[in-house]
Amino acid sequence: MTNGLDDRQKFDDLFAAAYDELRRLASAVKGRDKSVTLNPTALVHEVWLKMSASAGVTSTTSQLHFKRIAARAMRQVLIEAVRRRKALKRGGNDAVFVTMEPSAEPTLLVGDELLALDDVLDKLAQMNPRQAMMVESRFFGGLEIPEIAELLEVSEATVLRDWRAARAWLAQELRT
Numbered sequence: 318m319t320n321g322l323d324d325r326q327k328f329d330d331l332f333a334a335a336y337d338e339l340r341r342l343a344s345a346v347k348g349r350d351k352s353v354t355l356n357p358t359a360l361v362h363e364v365w366l367k368m369s370a371s372a373g374v375t376s377t378t379s380q381l382h383f384k385r386i387a388a389r390a391m392r393q394v395l396i397e398a399v400r401r402r403k404a405l406k407r408g409g410n411d412a413v414f415v416t417m418e419p420s421a422e423p424t425l426l427v428g429d430e431l432l433a434l435d436d437v438l439d440k441l442a443q444m445n446p447r448q449a450m451m452v453e454s455r456f457f458g459g460l461e462i463p464e465i466a467e468l469l470e471v472s473e474a475t476v477l478r479d480w481r482a483a484r485a486w487l488a489q490e491l492r493t
Contacts, residue, residue: 327378328368328369328378331378331380331383332365332368332369332383334380335380335383335384335387336361338459339361339364339387339391340357340358340361341459342391342457342458342459343357343358343360343361343364343391344357355394355395355398360391360394360395363394363398364387364390364391364394367390367393367394368386368387368390371386371390381460381464381467381468382468384454384458384459384460384464384468385450385454385458385460385468387458388453388454388456388457388458388459388460389453389457389458391457391458392435392438392453392456392457395431395457396431396432396435399431399432400432430491433491434456434487434491437487437490437491438452438453438487440490441483441486441487441490445479445483447469447471447479448479448482448483448486449483450469451465451469451476451479451480451483452480452483452487454468455480462476462477462480
């Protein structure tokens with residue numbers, strides 16, 4: 318088997334293993350708003366299409382790194398969906414639910430707010446790439462603190478400290 322086929326099989330295996338978790342996450346991100354055009358299954362399938370078209374997954378990709386790539390793809394698919402709806406001026410509710418606190422109820426973010434979150438995440442990435450990666454992994458990838466610590470190769474205490482700082486900075490930026 319060639320390396321390309323190895324990579325494709327690895328991608329398929331990782332995606333199959335993560336499918337239920339990605340679908341659960343898509344349900345949480347999309348919240349309970351049934352009027353949103355992408356249901357959780359469609360969102361996960363869009364993520365699969367986006368990921369399968371990229372060369373980001375190889376036969377050496379770990380399951381944790383795969384989740385990180387999936388988080389980025391989930392963010393991109395959601396942002397593209399909001400932008401597409403705005404461009405088509407279809408109206409309707411383009412709400413997405415996200416949460417900053419693991420124990421808190423998800424917060425409703427409507428199209429413009431989701432785009433604002435995307436913009437401030439890009440700003441955060443310029444200032445502190447590790448914090449931006451952590452926030453994206455939590456919001457869109459559902460990674461827990463220990464997983465993020467392992468992914469970023471830092472201590473859980475560092476992740477918690479960065480998480481608090483990033484949350485405060487994001488809240489301030491989103492208020493202005």
